[in-house]
Amino acid sequence: MKALIIAAGKGSRFNGLSSKEHKALLEVCGRTVVERILDALPQVDELVVVTGYRAERLERDLQDLLARRVRLSFVRIRDWDRGNGLSVLAARQALEAEERFLLLMSDHLVEPALIRRLCLDPPGPGECLLAVDRDVEGVFDLEDATKVLLGDERRIEAIGKDLTEYNALDTGVFYCTPVLFDALEEAAAAGGESLSHGIRVLCGRRAMGYRDVSGCLWQDIDSPECVAEAEKRLWNRVQKPRDGVVSRLFNRKVSGWITRRICRLPVKPDQVTVFNVLLAGLAAWLMATGHLLSGAVAAQLYSIVDGVDGELARLKNMGSWAGGWLDNICDRLCDWMLIIGAACAARFLGAGDTFFWVLLTAALVSNLAYWTAMDSLLVSGVLRAPAGERGDLAELEAWFYQRGMVFGLTHDCYILILAVGVASGFPAYTLWLLIALETLWWTAKLSQVRNAEPSAIYVDYLAGKNV
Amino acid sequence: MSITLPGKMSDQPAAGTSELRSLTDVLERVNFAGARSRRSFAGQGTTGLLGVLGLASAALYAVGYMPAEPAAALLLVGWVAATRLHVSTSRVFAAGTNHLGTVALRTLDAAILLGVGLVFILREGWPQTVMVWAVADALTGYLSYYSQVAVLKSVPAGMRTGEPGTMAAVDHLFLSSPLLWGPDRELVAGLCAVGLLTGLPEWGLAAAVFAGNLNWILKFRRLWREVNRK
Numbered sequence: 001m002k003a004l005i006i007a008a009g010k011g012s013r014f015n016g017l018s019s020k021e022h023k024a025l026l027e028v029c030g031r032t033v034v035e036r037i038l039d040a041l042p043q044v045d046e047l048v049v050v051t052g053y054r055a056e057r058l059e060r061d062l063q064d065l066l067a068r069r070v071r072l073s074f075v076r077i078r079d080w081d082r083g084n085g086l087s088v089l090a091a092r093q094a095l096e097a098e099e100r101f102l103l104l105m106s107d108h109l110v111e112p113a114l115i116r117r118l119c120l121d122p123p124g125p126g127e128c129l130l131a132v133d134r135d136v137e138g139v140f141d142l143e144d145a146t147k148v149l150l151g152d153e154r155r156i157e158a159i160g161k162d163l164t165e166y167n168a169l170d171t172g173v174f175y176c177t178p179v180l181f182d183a184l185e186e187a188a189a190a191g192g193e194s195l196s197h198g199i200r201v202l203c204g205r206r207a208m209g210y211r212d213v214s215g216c217l218w219q220d221i222d223s224p225e226c227v228a229e230a231e232k233r234l235w236n237r238v239q240k241p242r243d244g245v246v247s248r249l250f251n252r253k254v255s256g257w258i259t260r261r262i263c264r265l266p267v268k269p270d271q272v273t274v275f276n277v278l279l280a281g282l283a284a285w286l287m288a289t290g291h292l293l294s295g296a297v298a299a300q301l302y303s304i305v306d307g308v309d310g311e312l313a314r315l316k317n318m319g320s321w322a323g324g325w326l327d328n329i330c331d332r333l334c335d336w337m338l339i340i341g342a343a344c345a346a347r348f349l350g351a352g353d354t355f356f357w358v359l360l361t362a363a364l365v366s367n368l369a370y371w372t373a374m375d376s377l378l379v380s381g382v383l384r385a386p387a388g389e390r391g392d393l394a395e396l397e398a399w400f401y402q403r404g405m406v407f408g409l410t411h412d413c414y415i416l417i418l419a420v421g422v423a424s425g426f427p428a429y430t431l432w433l434l435i436a437l438e439t440l441w442w443t444a445k446l447s448q449v450r451n452a453e454p455s456a457i458y459v460d461y462l463a464g465k466n467v
Numbered sequence: 468m469s470i471t472l473p474g475k476m477s478d479q480p481a482a483g484t485s486e487l488r489s490l491t492d493v494l495e496r497v498n499f500a501g502a503r504s505r506r507s508f509a510g511q512g513t514t515g516l517l518g519v520l521g522l523a524s525a526a527l528y529a530v531g532y533m534p535a536e537p538a539a540a541l542l543l544v545g546w547v548a549a550t551r552l553h554v555s556t557s558r559v560f561a562a563g564t565n566h567l568g569t570v571a572l573r574t575l576d577a578a579i580l581l582g583v584g585l586v587f588i589l590r591e592g593w594p595q596t597v598m599v600w601a602v603a604d605a606l607t608g609y610l611s612y613y614s615q616v617a618v619l620k621s622v623p624a625g626m627r628t629g630e631p632g633t634m635a636a637v638d639h640l641f642l643s644s645p646l647l648w649g650p651d652r653e654l655v656a657g658l659c660a661v662g663l664l665t666g667l668p669e670w671g672l673a674a675a676v677f678a679g680n681l682n683w684i685l686k687f688r689r690l691w692r693e694v695n696r697k
Contacts, residue, residue, distance in 0.1 A: 324617075325617045329610070357588065357595075358585070365577055368577050373570045
């Protein structure tokens, strides 16, 4: 599918924008608006961009930014200071043969979920769709927003910035068929040069539908205040709904502070992951060489930075499956380094060889058992268990869940206990305590699922494969 | 009334359905030549005899009738051989797996290697470097397993709960995939055993660490290349 982005305007309302800059190239949390738009369009294989103001430079910058990810073509217009409907009309030749295409504004930040929701139900022949947001009160700059009056049968009745009666807002994302060009021509012939004029023509023909994308993130980037608001909303968006208790109450506050600062640097999440392995290695080395307090501080710092890679990946749309995989592997490597460091600290404090090796063996075996048990719950199809058999533990878990926390010996709690124990000068007792807690926790979790069965979907799948 | 069990799920940004499907396609294309039936495993129970042999050799060593090296080698090989059936069946019939069995298997894999190391340094008086290699071997073996688990663990939570149909396919294809689940345990245990039997225990343990890690790293390099291939 093709997508059309109109980027011909000057952005004159944006105070402080230098003559060389373009709104599409503004960075929001370390990623340009146009990159974020492309992040939201995984199904698009060609991007048609209409340029006008400082077209040559913009086209060169867009080539540098996007050409590796998508096929780019440009339509340059001279009358860039006229209505944006003429910009869309200029791309007619490039898009007329398409059955459907997406139309976006170069200064509208959108998230992938919005596009996914819009594309779930494509427009019929001779129809266009607009993604609308019914949360009118939630918009940042209502005065400047384009208002929409929604009618019955998912049709738009009216659209415009000056509407007095409206019940939704225009997000600036359209799912179109070439009928849009006829409507724009008709509007232009009558003196209406904006996109809204063309949409009104379609409204008059009852050919302008809408899809409700309320709850999805979108933001018009019209001013520095809009950028700040967009960054705030993006940050709220990437927060995990649930975390371990230590993470929720402490780690995330510090890791968030770090993430919001390094997101503007050319740092990739995988690099943070690798850095964190080095940090855990340093913590282990400090513990092993008797620097217990600094080792413990480094271990807790590792636990904090452990949240940064995920936050950065979510904030900059740089997450990947392979990245998540690497993060998981590195977590285990770091755990083992810290366990070895703590056991060496016990040896440094006078434990004999036999005690050291037995302690290390027990701590490692216990850690492996814990993670095998916890992860085997995930790698076993979509399990369903009778609700009545969950017991008190599940009620306790639910209580924490409702408060955005995960109850139990989560990774953040494990590292904090280890760090506090080592800093207090009791590494061996701490490891024994952790062995006991791990064993208690995984046996309790497995007892929760002793009567669990695979979901019907999984059973059907196996039956279909004749397994 | 029933509930979907929660778990510690990935905090990665939601991959698109297309990414999930592309993994399914890769697994279909590269690995999956039709699901095996339960009958495919008939007869594999006889490997359990090797397990008995391993246990017997450990007992003979304990009462002083067998030297340490061959006893340890037989214990390692016997354990891996005897438990192959459990690994195979739990992979193919993924859901409804006996979780406790999986925990016991993976934990004992490491515990036996570490236990052998402990016996060698504490009872046989071998240098402590043997135990260092044994620790590295135990963690290598676990990492081979965990690197596979981590793929499914990295599936974003929203995808796992929102796309149960596709997830069922991914779970199953993944767990029954010969590409991913090669002879990892056999490689580590086998090389350790060869080292012990040939009188070069440290070389054998070291070779197991290098080969075991190289094995899973190369395997996943191939998998991620396949997933990213357009």
